[in-house]
Amino acid sequence: MSKKVKKKVSKPAAEPAAKPTAARPAAAETKPARAAERSSGAEDQLLALREDLLGMSDRIWLRWAAAIVALGTFLRYFDITNRPVHHDEGVNGWFMTNLIRDNSYKYDPANYHGPSLYYWAWP
Numbered sequence: 001m002s003k004k005v006k007k008k009v010s011k012p013a014a015e016p017a018a019k020p021t022a023a024r025p026a027a028a029e030t031k032p033a034r035a036a037e038r039s040s041g042a043e044d045q046l047l048a049l050r051e052d053l054l055g056m057s058d059r060i061w062l063r064w065a066a067a068i069v070a071l072g073t074f075l076r077y078f079d080i081t082n083r084p085v086h087h088d089e090g091v092n093g094w095f096m097t098n099l100i101r102d103n104s105y106k107y108d109p110a111n112y113h114g115p116s117l118y119y120w121a122w123p
Contacts (some may be wrong), residue, residue, distance in 0.1 A: 096121060 091111065096118050099105050105115045 092117065 092113065095105075095108075095111060099118045099122070105118060107115070
């Protein structure tokens, strides 16, 4: 059996006396109170919105969902040919533009294609 050994605990040193703090002006105390009032008002609004959304009927929810999907589909397919180039395509375009403008190619190890791609694509 093991014996429990009690360790002697020394008393902590006396804590230094707290420094007196200067009283704050009344204007400084009103700012946090105003911020607290605003945050509680915002919280009330969010809670009310949450209750409205949770209390929404299935028919209204489905209509909103269908409207959002229809809007997303329209925005995706509207003028689908006018889309931004991919990062890699943009970098290749920049190298091709420099090749056409300066009539020279400088190898960059960060570009994995090498000069063949640009000389084959030369107009």
